[in-house]
Amino acid sequence: MRSVLAAVAVAAVLLAARAGSAQESSAGEHLFATCQACHSLDPAKRGMAGPHLAGLSGRRVGTAEGFDYSPALRAAGAQGLSWDEDRLKAYLADPEGMFKGSWMSAPGLAREADRAAVADFLMRQR
Ligand code: HEC
Structure with missing residues (x-):
């Protein structure tokens, strides 16, 4: 009985931890799903239409390897x-406005709150 209670307690803590982190990142992470048609967060993944976006914070523009x-x-x-x-x-x-002649055919995000959420999410991906 004791070990069952302990297991339930551990499960509850794990669930709470997951709910906490999901709440923080949900908006940006959810919005990033549209970017994932072309962008991966895995540097090892090749063959996408766009460069991987892992570790974007501080990364020099146009330098994802491969x-x-x-x-x-x-x-x-x-x-x-x-x-x-x-x-x-x-x-x-305005992707095209920032880099004239860029190949990113996606239009970006119209809502300021969405841009902020995705930017916040991406800046935290290592
Ligand atoms: C239709 C495919 C496509 C979609 C969808 C797309 N992108 Fe891109 N993205 C690209 C391509 C292609 C490039 C490279 C552009 C170039 O070389 O001119 C790029 C470049 C970028 C870069 C520059 C990366 C670097 O290494 O300097 C960022 C940042 C970026 N995209 C973010 C996003 C975000 C955030 C979204 C979603 C809101 C998104 N993209 C949606 C295709 C896409």
Whole structure:
């Protein structure tokens, strides 16, 4: 009986922990599902339409290993531009406006709250 109670207690703690982390990330993570048609969070995954977005915080623009970027993104990276939360939010507001001639055909996100949620989520992915 004791061990059953202990197991129930452990399960309850695990569930609570999962609910906590899900609440924090749910909006951004949920929205990121639309990006995952083209972007992975796994650096080892190749063959997607877009570069992987793992460890994006502080990463230089256009430098995911193994991805063939447009000249527009390579030029931005060569100028030393790197990703932070504000740049990502601005990019998602108007991808083509930030990098003329970029190959990302997706339009970004129309709602400011959505951009903030996705940017927050991506900045926390290592
Ligand atoms: C239809 C496919 C597609 C979708 C959907 C898409 N992207 Fe992209 N994305 C790309 C491509 C292709 C590039 C590379 C662009 C280039 O080389 O000019 C890119 C580039 C990026 C970059 C620059 C990465 C780097 O290494 O500098 C970020 C950040 C990004 N996308 C974020 C997002 C987010 C966030 C979403 C969802 C809101 C999204 N993308 C949706 C195709 C897509």
